[in-house]
Amino acid sequence: xxxxxxxxxxxxxxxxxSATPGLAQDGPTVLEPSGGWVxxxxxxxxxxxxxxxSDERRTILLLEQWDPSESITWMVAGxxxxxxxxxxxxxxxxxxxxxxxxxxxxxxxxxxxxxxIGTSSTIVxxxxxxxxxxxxxxxxPRGLPALDSEAAEGITxxxxxxxxxxxxxxxxxxxxxxxxAMNMCMANLVEHxxxxxxxxxxxxxxxxxxxxxxxxxxxxxxxxxxxxGRGAQADFHVRLSVGADGQVEDCVILSQTVxxxxxxxxxxxxxxxxxxxxxxxxxxxxxxxxSYYATRIRYRISS
Numbered sequence: 001x002x003x004x005x006x007x008x009x010x011x012x013x014x015x016x017x018s019a020t021p022g023l024a025q026d027g028p029t030v031l032e033p034s035g036g037w038v039x040x041x042x043x044x045x046x047x048x049x050x051x052x053x054s055d056e057r058r059t060i061l062l063l064e065q066w067d068p069s070e071s072i073t074w075m076v077a078g079x080x081x082x083x084x085x086x087x088x089x090x091x092x093x094x095x096x097x098x099x100x101x102x103x104x105x106x107x108x109x110x111x112x113x114x115x116x117i118g119t120s121s122t123i124v125x126x127x128x129x130x131x132x133x134x135x136x137x138x139x140x141p142r143g144l145p146a147l148d149s150e151a152a153e154g155i156t157x158x159x160x161x162x163x164x165x166x167x168x169x170x171x172x173x174x175x176x177x178x179x180x181a182m183n184m185c186m187a188n189l190v191e192h193x194x195x196x197x198x199x200x201x202x203x204x205x206x207x208x209x210x211x212x213x214x215x216x217x218x219x220x221x222x223x224x225x226x227x228x229g230r231g232a233q234a235d236f237h238v239r240l241s242v243g244a245d246g247q248v249e250d251c252v253i254l255s256q257t258v259x260x261x262x263x264x265x266x267x268x269x270x271x272x273x274x275x276x277x278x279x280x281x282x283x284x285x286x287x288x289x290x291s292y293y294a295t296r297i298r299y300r301i302s303s
Contacts, residue, residue: 027169030171031080031169031171032052033172034052034055035050037177037181039185041185044239044254045064046185047064048181048182049061049062052078052171053078057078059077059081059113059168059170061075061076061172066237067294068146068187070147071147072122072123072182074121077113077116081114084105084117090117091103092158094124095157099125100165101121103118103119122148123152123155123175137205141205142203142281144203149175152176155174157171193292199283202284203283203289205282206293207281210279212276214275219271236267237254237295238251238269238294238295240276242291242293244288244290246278246288248276249290251269251272253268253269254294268297278293
């Protein structure tokens with residue numbers, strides 16, 4: 001793993017921007033960074049964080065990825081979000097030409113920073129296919145998915161608000177370098193998981209589940225009755241290693257919000273390992289190759 005070079009790159013752009021907190025004369029409250037970006041590379045995820053505002057009124061922005069992707073999960077917590085309430089909506093906009101949209105406020109918290117809000121985003125404007133249209137991997141090969149760092153160069157702020165994205169603004173600086181660092185981090189993780197990075201760049205079609213309905217049904221049945229009776233819920237990120245023969249070789253629960261009494265022995269990894277059947281990933285020459293399969297599983301109780 002090339003961790004040293006990755007952290008070196010992080011340090012360079014982290015020191016390139018300095019600023020002090022302040023207010024805009026009109027429009028949103030503007031929060032300037034109080035330090036550089038900090039990169040955290042764990043076994044199963046990449047996270048970047050940056051603090052904004054003063055020590056007494058600090059706000060944190062977190063960026064996370066669990067597998068290589070064209071999108072990223074982000075979260076804001078701290079002083080700027082302390083008045084945001086559950087069961088409402090908020091709007092966000094990355095710059096004037098980046099990704100924007102609406103998100104539900106679901107009562108998240110982030111440790112000592114308190115109430116948190118966030119969602120997933122490409123940061124840049126995403127080129128979407130028509131709703132309901134499946135991806136054609138012959139036209140759009142998977143390769144090693146990555147964030148569009150070049151398009152993120154001109155994105156320098158994040159606006160957030162409850163009626164429109166105008167309550168507060170985080171002055172980010174150019175997002176090109178942070179996106180490049182996240183892409184480098186994810187490539188290092190793929191290598192750490194035991195895959196050849198260059199081989200993954202040549203993947204046209206990822207592993208394809210042949211019996212996902214049966215797997216989903218079995219996972220649903222594995223939810224503990226005690227938790228079901230209490231209305232408790234759970235949230236998993238799961239990553240599988242799928243061999244060139246289509247067999248599941250490894251399963252890792254990447255993150256979890258697990259209900260009390262949840263039986264891990266009967267959880268998603270057990271179901272995937274015992275029941276899932278896959279077509280292996282295929283490279284540009286049509287050769288089956290080992291690769292990863294990532295998914296998110298949410299246990300939700302209908303109201």
